[in-house]
Structures are given as structure tokens and as C-alpha cells.
Amino acid sequence: MATVTEPRRLTKRSLQTKLLIDGKWVDSASGKTFATINPATEEHIADVAEGDAVDIDLAVKAARRAFDSGPWRKMDARDRGRLITRLADLIEENIDELAEIETLDNGKPISEARGGDLPLVVDCLRYYAGWADKIQGATIPVRGNYFTYTRKEPVGVAGQIIPWNFPLMMVAWKWGPALAAGCTIVMKPAEQTPLSVLKLGELAIEAGFPNGVINIVNGFGETAGASLVAHPGVDKIAFTGEGNTAKIISRAAVETMKRITFELGGKSPNIVFADADIDKAVDGALLGIYLNQGQCCCAGSRLFVQEEVYDQFISRLAAKVNARSLGDPFDPATQQGPQIDKAQFDKIMSYIAKGKEQGATVVAGGERFGTKGFFIKPTIFADVKDDMAIACDEIFGPVLSVIKFKEVEEAITRANTTDFGLAAAVWTRDIAKAHSIAHRLRAGTVWINCYDVFDAAAPFGGFKRSGIGRELGEKALDNYTELKTVTVSLD
Ligand code: ADP
Numbered sequence: 001m002a003t004v005t006e007p008r009r010l011t012k013r014s015l016q017t018k019l020l021i022d023g024k025w026v027d028s029a030s031g032k033t034f035a036t037i038n039p040a041t042e043e044h045i046a047d048v049a050e051g052d053a054v055d056i057d058l059a060v061k062a063a064r065r066a067f068d069s070g071p072w073r074k075m076d077a078r079d080r081g082r083l084i085t086r087l088a089d090l091i092e093e094n095i096d097e098l099a100e101i102e103t104l105d106n107g108k109p110i111s112e113a114r115g116g117d118l119p120l121v122v123d124c125l126r127y128y129a130g131w132a133d134k135i136q137g138a139t140i141p142v143r144g145n146y147f148t149y150t151r152k153e154p155v156g157v158a159g160q161i162i163p164w165n166f167p168l169m170m171v172a173w174k175w176g177p178a179l180a181a182g183c184t185i186v187m188k189p190a191e192q193t194p195l196s197v198l199k200l201g202e203l204a205i206e207a208g209f210p211n212g213v214i215n216i217v218n219g220f221g222e223t224a225g226a227s228l229v230a231h232p233g234v235d236k237i238a239f240t241g242e243g244n245t246a247k248i249i250s251r252a253a254v255e256t257m258k259r260i261t262f263e264l265g266g267k268s269p270n271i272v273f274a275d276a277d278i279d280k281a282v283d284g285a286l287l288g289i290y291l292n293q294g295q296c297c298c299a300g301s302r303l304f305v306q307e308e309v310y311d312q313f314i315s316r317l318a319a320k321v322n323a324r325s326l327g328d329p330f331d332p333a334t335q336q337g338p339q340i341d342k343a344q345f346d347k348i349m350s351y352i353a354k355g356k357e358q359g360a361t362v363v364a365g366g367e368r369f370g371t372k373g374f375f376i377k378p379t380i381f382a383d384v385k386d387d388m389a390i391a392c393d394e395i396f397g398p399v400l401s402v403i404k405f406k407e408v409e410e411a412i413t414r415a416n417t418t419d420f421g422l423a424a425a426v427w428t429r430d431i432a433k434a435h436s437i438a439h440r441l442r443a444g445t446v447w448i449n450c451y452d453v454f455d456a457a458a459p460f461g462g463f464k465r466s467g468i469g470r471e472l473g474e475k476a477l478d479n480y481t482e483l484k485t486v487t488v489s490l491d
Helices: 053-068 079-094 094-107 109-132 167-181 195-207 221-229 243-256 278-294 307-322 340-359 408-416 433-438 474-480
Strands: 019-022 024-026 034-040 043-049 146-152 157-161 184-188 214-216 235-239 260-264 269-272 302-306 361-364 379-382 399-405 421-427 445-448 481-489
Touching: 019 195, 034 094, 043 195, 043 221, 053 157, 053 184, 053 214, 079 094, 079 109, 079 167, 094 109, 094 167, 094 195, 109 167, 109 221, 157 167, 157 221, 167 184, 167 195, 167 235, 167 474, 184 221, 195 214, 195 399, 221 243, 235 243, 235 278, 235 474, 243 260, 260 433, 269 278, 269 408, 278 307, 278 421, 278 445, 302 307, 302 408, 307 361, 307 379, 307 399, 340 361, 340 399, 399 408, 408 433, 421 433, 433 445
Parallel strands: 157 184, 157 235, 184 214, 235 260, 269 302, 269 421, 302 399, 379 399, 421 445
Antiparallel strands: 019 024, 019 214, 034 043, 146 481, 361 379
């Protein structure tokens, strides 16, 4: 691969590497650190403080104090909203630096970090800033001479555990509704990508959030993450990541009856009918699978194509995929960067091997790109059968399985034959058919003639094993509020 051109402004000194506890940047109590690696070069970027149970305890106590007795508790909702707006403004002012840190630590192309993720982060926080003073209860007509009303009160200390695929976007999705609702936060970033989250912590302090409202503890899942889940001072856990981790978390969280929301994996069906706008559908299929190196929970990894257009669709896909530019994520022309780390790289390569073994046909990619960095060529498998591993399991990489179908009913049944239910898409010019299929797909989001369209106002989350609850939109505020009923005697 060509040399990677890291921007000069990102010196080691400008990176934040400590823990944010009670408004202060501190080393971990143990003094331990861990390395974060540039996935494009496999080189060391920085050593980051490694939090464990002791640091989590300090952070939870700070968040508890801030929630129970700090100025945050008494702050008017509208002023809370203004602080969130201030944070969004600061992110916008520092958008280039944040995008560069995201690309450095995660490997995503700078054009996506700068042009995709960061604007959505700003927009999401502004959206929730607007909600802060609009979280309302209701008056309830009850029997007898009583006046009954409800209040939506903050749930308390929110423990938030996020993955590495969209670090800053995951922060916005989690901080936005939690702060609007009046919660305090202990966040654990993914061990692969702490740097951009820490930078956001600096901006949160600059914005003026009171001490202890936002705490960030880097560390590993089994230590820092598990301690956060187990801590009796935490009222709620919001988690995005793998289904198996969610099972461990939910077993532990039930001990203290924490509220939980999960946003997990998928194997989303993307269904193209012969009557679709084929040019648009080809581009939509590519976006659906290759965005973010295929590291999207809602990736359209099962592409169902109707038999009349199957062959031409595959050749058009292959032509475009072979023209995709891979390499230095800091090059503005790059469309695909490296996978996040060696473990993910190995897992994806093993699925590619399984696809070949089980008899699917490689029509593009199917191998590593270059010799350094965790790059994998965008891969297309044709002749995929529903029971092959590449059609059933979430690969979380740039691997598309193309499956042939004949009829509408068959497409719906086969699309729904999965334990997941995060997203789906339908491509057709027949709008009645599109809506009726959308209603029958067992997925939390269905896109019609588009893919990966996100908006802070539109709820997102999974049916079946893809999650519990919804993020984004008004709905996400429920994750961070408790409903209280107050009844007054009027006698
Ligand atoms: P991914 O494949 O995205 O790394 P994980 O579910 O392993 O998925 O990780 C997502 C987040 O969950 C990370 O921040 C990770 O550190 C954290 N995590 C992993 N294991 C646990 C655990 N046992 N308890 C709490 N958090 C965990």
C-alpha cells in the first residue's frame, strides 16, 4: 500500500489519553495503560489510561453525586439544552481535528468521517438539545376526587458502552437523549477507538457541563465494562455491540434490575426486484454493504436479486466494486480503509474461506489487499444458498452474499428467515408492492429505494435478536426517563 499520510496537526501531545472522572483528566488508579493501534499501518498511535473496577467506581460515584446533589439536578431544562447546543457548536468548530482523530484510530476514510459521521454527530446533538425542555408528562382522568398527573424524570446514572465502528456517532446517539433527559453518564468507549471519544470529553468540559455529568473510562470489556454493568450505583445500561456480549450484560444487569437497551447485530436483507431502477439499486447495494468497510450493524449483507435481472446485476456490481479505491484513509479519494483490527480481519478472512469451501462463487475480491494494514478487498459472492455460513452469520466486513429469488412471497419468507431483525430494504418501482413488503419484513428499519438513510429524528433499533429498545427520535428519551404518577386528593 502507498504510504499513509497522517495529518501533521495530530501530534501525540494533542491527543487526550487519560480518563475523565468528575471533570478532571486522571491516570488510572492502577497506573496501567494500553496501546491503541492505527489499523491502516498497524503502528502504535498512543498509550491510553486503562481503567478497571476502581476507576469505574470513582466515575460512578462522581456521576451519582452530580445526579443526586450537583447543580445539574437543579438546572432548568432549557439551560441543559443550551449546554448540549454549545457542545454541538464546539464539535462543529473542531470538526476537522475530530474527523482526523476518528480516521487515525478507526481507519475509516477521511471523506466519510468528515462528510458523513461528524455532520450527523452535530445534527444529533442539536436535535436532542431541542428536546430538553419538551419532555412532558400528562394529566390523567381518574375515578374519584383526585388530580393525577405524570412526570418523566431522568432515570439517573446511565452506563453507556459503545463499539468501535462509529465511535463519535455512538457518543452522540447515547449522550444526546441521556443529557436531554437530565441523566449523568459514565461512558466506556471501545478499547480499539478511545481517542475521538476522549477529545469529545475535552469539548464537553469546555462547553461547561458541571463536574461528574459526563465521565469517560477507557478500558476493556471484561474489566471496565463488566464493572460498570455490575455497579449498584448505575441505574441504566445502554449497550451497542455483539449479541453474545449483550447476553452477558443482561444476566449481570438483572442482579440490580438496571434498565437495559441493546443495539446489536444484523444480517439485513436487501431485496431488488426486476422492476427496480437498476442503476439506483446497484449503488444502493454497494452503499448498503461497503459503507464503513462493511462494519455496520445494519449492513445489507444478504442481497436478494430477482432472477430476471440477477446476472446483469452481478456484472454491474462487480464492475463498480473493482473500481473502488482502497488504501490510505487520509487520501480524500479513498473509498475503503482497513478493518478495525487483526481479530476482525482474521474473522472476515475465515468467512471468505468458508464461502469458497461451501461452493459460493467469488465474483470480486475474496482476498487481502496489500501486505500491511488490515485491508480486505471488497468481496462479492454469487450463487449463495440460504444455509451457507456467509448467508447466515454476521461477518461485519466487506463481504456481500448475492442470492437469487423468483417470487414476492418467497423473497419475504427467505428475508425473514434469520434470527436478526435490524434493517431491510426493498427496491421496486411498484410503490404499493414496496409498502406491503415493508410491512411484512421483521426488521426495525425498512428502506424503500434507498439504504443507510439515517436521521436523528427517526428511531433505529432491532426486532428479534438485533436488540431491545430504540435509539434516536423521541422514542430514545424513554430509555433515559422514568415515568412517575402523582395523585393529589382534592377533598
Ligand atoms: P465488538 O465486536 O463490536 O467489539 P463487543 O460486544 O465485543 O463487540 O464490544 C462492544 C463494547 O462492549 C466494547 O466497548 C467492549 O469493550 C464492551 N464489552 C465487551 N465485553 C463486555 C462485557 N463482558 N461487559 C461489558 N462490556 C463489554
